[in-house]
Amino acid sequence: MSRILTDDLPFDLTVPVAIVGGGAAGLCAALAAREAGADLVVFERDALPQGSTALSAGLIPAAGTAAQRAAGIADGVAAFAADIQAKAHxxxxxxxMRAVTEGAGPAVDWLSERHGLAFTVVADFSYPGHSARRMHGLASRSGAELIDRLRAAAEAAGVDIVTGAHVTALVATPAGRVRGLVVSRPDGSEERIGCDALVLACNGYGGNRALVAEHIPALKDALYFGHPGNQGDAVIWGRALGAELRQMSGHQGHGSVAHPHGILVTWAVIMEGGFQIDAAGGRFWNEASGYSEAALAVLGRPGGIAFDIFDDRIAGIARQFEDFRRAEAAGAVLQAESSDELANRLSIPRQVIRATLESVADLKRRRATDGFGRDWAGVPDLAPPYRAVKVTGALFHTQGGLAVDGSARVLRPGGEALPNLFAAGGAAVGVSGPEASGYLSGNGLLTAVVLGRIAGGEAARLASAQP
Known part of the structure; x- marks a missing residue:
């Protein structure tokens, strides 16, 4: 259980910078701290650093990057910030928001040029809410590849990553200065590690059912599709130290998780002209609103399930994502040569499927906006063979967290920074506001990578100033 200790017992080892969590936020913090000349240790509870990053599509939104220029994409920080704020209402x-939108482009270029992560832009479709194509990913378009490459870069930079190291307590003074931490090892032993600066990069609280019920009650019983280690340690420690918590109801959901396979199906299958139906065969909402809102929309249907309906052309686009290829290999993606075969495979009356397909085709021909508010202008029609995936809604990760300033320093309610505590990624408040509908694609990795880089550099500078 996460706790704060105020004892004055000695430490087994002291390091200038300690980082809790070996996901994207922690590894970017480590790379930045190392670059700033600090000695540091990353403490990762699992046997291999993966975290929520490995479960994501591995896409980082950024404006004004070298990859965008190479693809002929014009974009800027102001447009990026406007898109985030519009989605967050x-x-x-x-x-x-200012820190991450201004820092995203330099961070992506830094990882690419200095650490060899060859980012390219997803240039063949647009994510909902983004006015430019600015989603950057590695070749497989997978979070697993991203975390593997970040880990390799950290190891090449000489970063010490201690795995199987579960941080269970912080040691702090009554005034809120963190003196160190307690690490529990798989064999039951404990180590006390002192530090001059601490970066919390241990994600949010999506795996803590009690905290989800408290802050996001509508999803308290939903499938959790994040890392089980996301137990809210950062917010529990921060609150105990007197930090402010902000926008704790904010989160990213997803309404396209293959059921029962548990594999993410890219929202490109919807945005490129597909749609969702429920078990009765009818559409039920504006799918172009975004995949985060889709979680509650899908969970609100009978049985909490829906079907993504698309075609062979769209499947070809989706195959650039490793998760989609996995879904196909697992048999989650059904194929039908006609509407009648599609109806049979989904156990829905033929006339219902025909009517739904014809209704969407008519909307596309007329370039019309439907009764749910979805604009079909310029969206290609579907053509057989059709594809379908049975999906459910899920909670991916939380977006609320510790209040931080532009230097990623954790703040008290009045705006004063805690003496030596930093937060990044899911541990810190995000830029999605308090609702699921505020989540813009990529917001999670955006704050992980950019705030991680900022936190690592600032923690190194603070540590170097200590006597």
Whole structure:
């Protein structure tokens, strides 16, 4: 159980910078701290650093990058910030938003040029809410590849990553200065590690059912599709130290998780002209709103399930994502040569499927907006063979967390920074506001990578100033 200790017992070892968590946020923090000349240790509870990053599509939104210029994409920080704020209904934390939108492009270029992560832009479709094509990913378009490459870069930089190291307590003074941490090892032993600066990069609280029920009650019983280690340690420690928690109801959901296979199906199958139906065969919402909102929309249907309907052309686009290829290999993606075969495979009356397909085709021909508010102008029609995936909704990760300033320092309610505590990624407040509908594609890795880089550099500078 996460706890704060105020004892004055000695430490087994002291390091200038300690980082809790070996996901994208922690590894970017480590790379930046190492670059700033600090000695540091990353403490990762699992046997191999993966975290929520490995479960994601591995895409980082950024504006003004070398990869965008190479693809002929014009974009800028102002447009990026406007898109985030529009999706968040004006509720995105302005300080964090400025830090991450200004820092994203340099961070992606830094990882590419200095550490060899060959990012390219997803240039063949647009994610909902983004006015430019700015999603950057590695070749497989998978979070697993991203975390593997970040780990390799950290190891090449001489970063010490201690795995099987579960941080169970922080040691702090009554004034809130962190003196160190307690690490539990798989054999039951404990180590006390002192530090001059601490970066919390241990994600959010999506795996803590009690905290989800408290802050996101609508999803308390939903499938959790994040890392089980996301137990809210950062917010529990931060609150005990007197930190402010912000926008704790904010989260990313997803309404396209193959059921029962548990594999993410890219939202490109929807945005390229597909749609969702429920078990009765009818559409039920504006799918172009975004995949985060889709979680509650799908969970609200009978049985909490729906079907993604698309075609062979769209499947070809989706295959650039490793998760989609996995879904196909697992048999989650059904194929039908006609509408009648599609109906049979989904156990839905033929006339219902025909009517739904014809209705969508008519909307596309007329370039019309339907009764749910989805604009079909310029969206290609579907053609057999059709594809379908049975999906459910899920909670992916939380977006609320510790209040931070532009230097990723954790703040008290009045705006004063705690003496030596930093937070990044899911541990810190994100830029999605308090609702699922505020989540813009990529917001999770955006704050992980950019705040991680900022936190690592600032923690190194603070540690170097210590006597």
């Amino acid at each position: 004006g509720a995105a934390d302005p300080v964090v």
